[in-house]
Amino acid sequence: MSESVSVLDPARRDDFAPTVITWHQHRGRHDLPWQRSRDPYRIWLSEIMLQQTQVATVIPYFERFVTQFPSVTELAAAPLERVLELWSGLGYYSRARNLHAAACLIASRFQGVFPSEVSALETLPGVGRSTAGAIAAFGFGVSAPILDANVKRVLARWVALDGPLEASANQTKLWEIASELVPRAGVQAYTQGLMDLGALVCRARDPDCPICPLNRGCAAYAQGLTAQIPAAKSTRPKARRRATLLVLHHHGSILLRRRVGPGVWEGLWSLPQWDAPDARDEAIACARHYGKPDTILRWRSLEHEFTHYRLEADIYAIDLAGRIHEERGAKVAELWIDLAQAQGAALPAPIKRLLIGLYRASPMHRGDAQVHLNP
Numbered sequence: 085m086s087e088s089v090s091v092l093d094p095a096r097r098d099d100f101a102p103t104v105i106t107w108h109q110h111r112g113r114h115d116l117p118w119q120r121s122r123d124p125y126r127i128w129l130s131e132i133m134l135q136q137t138q139v140a141t142v143i144p145y146f147e148r149f150v151t152q153f154p155s156v157t158e159l160a161a162a163p164l165e166r167v168l169e170l171w172s173g174l175g176y177y178s179r180a181r182n183l184h185a186a187a188c189l190i191a192s193r194f195q196g197v198f199p200s201e202v203s204a205l206e207t208l209p210g211v212g213r214s215t216a217g218a219i220a221a222f223g224f225g226v227s228a229p230i231l232d233a234n235v236k237r238v239l240a241r242w243v244a245l246d247g248p249l250e251a252s253a254n255q256t257k258l259w260e261i262a263s264e265l266v267p268r269a270g271v272q273a274y275t276q277g278l279m280d281l282g283a284l285v286c287r288a289r290d291p292d293c294p295i296c297p298l299n300r301g302c303a304a305y306a307q308g309l310t311a312q313i314p315a316a317k318s319t320r321p322k323a324r325r326r327a328t329l330l331v332l333h334h335h336g337s338i339l340l341r342r343r344v345g346p347g348v349w350e351g352l353w354s355l356p357q358w359d360a361p362d363a364r365d366e367a368i369a370c371a372r373h374y375g376k377p378d379t380i381l382r383w384r385s386l387e388h389e390f391t392h393y394r395l396e397a398d399i400y401a402i403d404l405a406g407r408i409h410e411e412r413g414a415k416v417a418e419l420w421i422d423l424a425q426a427q428g429a430a431l432p433a434p435i436k437r438l439l440i441g442l443y444r445a446s447p448m449h450r451g452d453a454q455v456h457l458n459p
């Protein structure tokens with residue numbers, strides 16, 4: 085791969101921000117729900133939701149959150165359980181836990197007012213340098229650089245960066261470039277424009293270089309390297325984790341248990357789980373604790389990709405006959421819930437999909453009297 089082009093070339097550097105700002109005025113996105121105000125709370129909320137999630141997916145979640153919690157102090161005052169319920173389905177649940185922890189910190193340490201300095205914003209749980217830069221830029225007009233995944237790709241191509249983005253030398257270099265390019269005026273339009281260019285034009289696959297406003301100064305375009313930059317990540321196969329899940333069913337209700345941490349589903353409701361494949365005996369023993377197992381079947385399997393591993397679970401479905409024993413009390417971390425209502429609980433997305441499928445396939449959904457767990 086050829087040499088990187090220096091970003092210190094004054095003509096290229098000075099042309100960059102005005103080009104992005106002008107493009108944003110005519111071609112950028114102006115109607116996203118979080119763009120309707122400069123409220124740092126809404127900006128922070130959208131930035132956290134947009135980490136690892138597409139705009140179209142985020143919009144309804146964002147609308148629900150700001151309706152339910154119109155301010156950071158109202159979010160801080162809410163129980164974490166309610167926050168997780170609203171987040172359910174958006175994935176990467178540590179974001180929701182951090183969101184709540186950060187809201188509590190803003191309420192207590194900053195008297196409910198967002199700080200405007202990047203260094204103070206970075207002290208909030210779940211807020212890294214790029215997110216802090218975006219909040220400072222959008223909320224307070226601070227000339228702070230950002231470097232989210234889309235922006236990294238644009239800059240890496242624009243300078244024809246050599247090597248993988250994740251390499252620490254490249255991370256340092258990209259931050260230097262981003263800092264050098266950020267303008268003193270018009271930082272909101274510039275930041276949004278750069279994000280939009282990455283999302284709409286300089287796409288990961290198939291960038292639309294002929295219509296790109298940066299194409300005249302883009303090193304990757306000039307050198308025919310847009311398909312090679314950014315360099316592909318080395319893909320190591322993910323570790324596999326095996327588990328067994330149990331759908332324990334009694335007259336239209338199922339048993340959910342709250343997951344204790346640490347772990348990706350910490351604080352969420354889920355099905356009883358054993359971290360071993362085909363744990364049929366454990367599932368039956370668990371069912372006997374609550375009542376008399378009637379039908380027992382190996383229902384189906386579940387596969388789900390996490391960032392660092394792949395979960396493969398066997399699912400058993402057990403119907404209980406007669407009366408059931410229910411644990412009661414405020415500290416009990418389990419819940420018998422109507423299958424139709426379970427979908428509204430704070431569930432991990434794959435479990436929610438599983439229960440929605442189960443409900444839709446059930447005679448109860450069709451108006452019949454009894455639910456059968458057979459798929």
Ligand code: SF4
Pocket residue numbers: 238241242285286287291292293296297298299300302303304305310
């Ligand atoms: S010219 Fe192509 S590669 Fe360069 S920034 Fe624009 S879209 Fe990306």
